Amino acid sequence: MHVKFKVQETGQDIIIATTRPELLCTAALVIFNPKDARYKGLEGKTAITPVFGLEVKIEQDSEADLSFGTGLVFMSASAGDQDAIRFLRKRNIKPVQAVGMDGRMLEVAGKLQGMKTKEARQEIISLLEANGLVSKKEKIMHSVPVCERSKDAIEFVAMPEFYLKQVEFKSDLLAMTGQLRFIAPKSKQLLADWISSISIDWPISRRRYYATEIPLWYCTDCKTAIVPKGGKYYRPWTDSPDVKKCKCGGSKFRGEERVFDTWFDSSISPLYILKYHSDRKFFAAHSPCTLRPQGKEIIRTWLYYTLLKCYLLTDKPIFRDVWINYHIVDESGRKMSKSLGNVVDPKKILEAFGAEPFRLWAAIEGDLTKSDLKCSFQRIQGEAKTLTKLWNVARFISQFQPGKNAKIVCAADLAVVNEMKRLIETADLSYAEYDFHGPAVLAKSFIWEGFASHYLELVKTRAYNENNAFPKEEQDSAICALHYCLETVLKLLAPILPFITARLYRELTGKDVWSEPFPEAGKLHDISLTLNDLAELNSVVWKAKRDAGKSLKDPIAKLVLTEKFRKAEQDIKTAHGAKTVEYGPGIVAQA
DSSP: EEEEEEETTTTTEEEEOOOOOGGGGGEEEEETTOOOOOGGGGGTTTEEEEEOOOEEEEEOTSSTTTTTTEEEEEEEESSHHHHHHHHHHHTOOOOOBBBBTSBOOGGGGGGGOOOHHHHHHHHHHHHHHEEEEEEEEOOOOOOOOBBTTTTOOOOOOOOOEEEEOOOOGHHHHHHHHHSESSSSOOOHHHHHHHHHHSSSOOOOEESSSSSSSSSOOEETOOEEEEOOOOOSOOOOTOOOOOOOOOTTTTOOOEEEEOHHHHHHHTHHHHHHTTTTOOOHHHHHHHOOOEEEEEEEEIIIIIIHHHHHHHHHHSSSSSSSEEEEEOEETTTTTTTTTTTTTTTOOHHHHHHOOOOOOOOOOHHHHHHTSSEEEEEEEEHHHHHHHHHHHHHHHHHHTTTTHHHHHHHHOOOHHHHHHHHHHHHHHHHHHHHHOOOHHHHHHHHHIIIIIIIIIIHHHHHHHHHHHOOOHHHHHHHHHHHHOOOOOOHHHHHTTTTOHHHHHHHHHHHHSSSSSSOOHHHHHHOOSSSOHHHHHHHHHHHHHHHHHTTHHHHHHHOEEEEEEOOOGGGHEEEEEEETTEEEEOOHHHHHHOO
């Protein structure tokens, strides 16, 4: 609504738009933008507020928005929003409380006293209209802070609190972010933007029941604050201070009832891990921590406050790497919350699928450092099938025991080992970047699409070697390659699937997978044949059999192979029942 103010010096009316007319009772200033030529003549004059008759100065200030209302803005000392709070602090205007803790107008509101804010708003509008002080009313869309749960509008009340200095350290903290390695680089900018936006010191006290108590007492005579000795947890509302008398001679004390902001505690978690207070030698040897893993929504709280607090205490970053994860959201992509009723109970997932399929799904579904993941029971169930496949592969391989001096010499075996070496190299690089998605996807692909479906099917006859169709050396080569690939993939998946990998590895080798060194890729074997080549060959043969209406177990009349398959010819003939094998420019299967 547009309300008429009176200029004291000239008697002219000025029109000011407001969405909070009930706060006219605490008007502190009228401002206009320095670029607004319409009001240059008002600079330094006094405005009289309608109804309440308060005298307030008219001044220039860039905070005034030329596009809002008439360009003139009245600023209330009882801040109606966060922008108003920042303005009051910038102008050093002492807050005046217009709304009480019960949500009703206080004595300063005159006739509006005792009314709820909405009632007071309607009443002041009626008073203004009755006196001809409203020039215009219109409906507009504007932001109003509301309670997350009740959705009621939030009123800001100025109250004394404890603050920790932070504004003066902004440049130091911004410089410190350059010393940290962010796994997702854009997360670094989120932190930098937050630090740059800070305009006040950190209010560290809260007025609620459950939190860490602030260890202070006050002398009831002189109000001096009594700070106890460190090393003990105090509850000042029930405990006595560790002094009998105040310096003034008073012997009665009142315990502090306010508590710390929760981030004031959690911000020192790295210091606790590093035994900052209890073992300085340990701290010196192991500081800083390697990693801070956390969610994106607490960058401005846990991450920032940890950097601030630990910097103030140690003058350096308290960890080297920062890994910021996004969220698991519902199937529609919405963040889970009680109010939306879309929370997925993790216990139900564990009961239905188990923890390991859930872990594998979380790793495979996407990169949590880049985007949210949509929770899908169907896809979690799909990863349970991957674990079943891994279990069945392990059960098959466990029936063969590799010889002590066995070597991998056959072409197909060398090809699959080369593929595993490539997987090791990629996984090693990925894990170094805290990337679980890449290794999980590649390992799953290797198990399903290469190892189990193609290589294992190709060499299982040689591994069994029931009729001694293959030399013992070639049988041992197959068994050795099977064990090498399985044991290696278990090691690669152990950071993602700690339990099933430990179980299978112990049953296969009698050893603890967690005590084993991470696999090393080493040099690739000098062979042109690849696992992809074998997969392509199998696909061509299987298609030819299907097209001819034959079973995959039926023999095939003729195979034409390229030269790279020559050293694996016996495996191929045996696996596919090929009656004749010839060589040419491409793969041809005649069923």
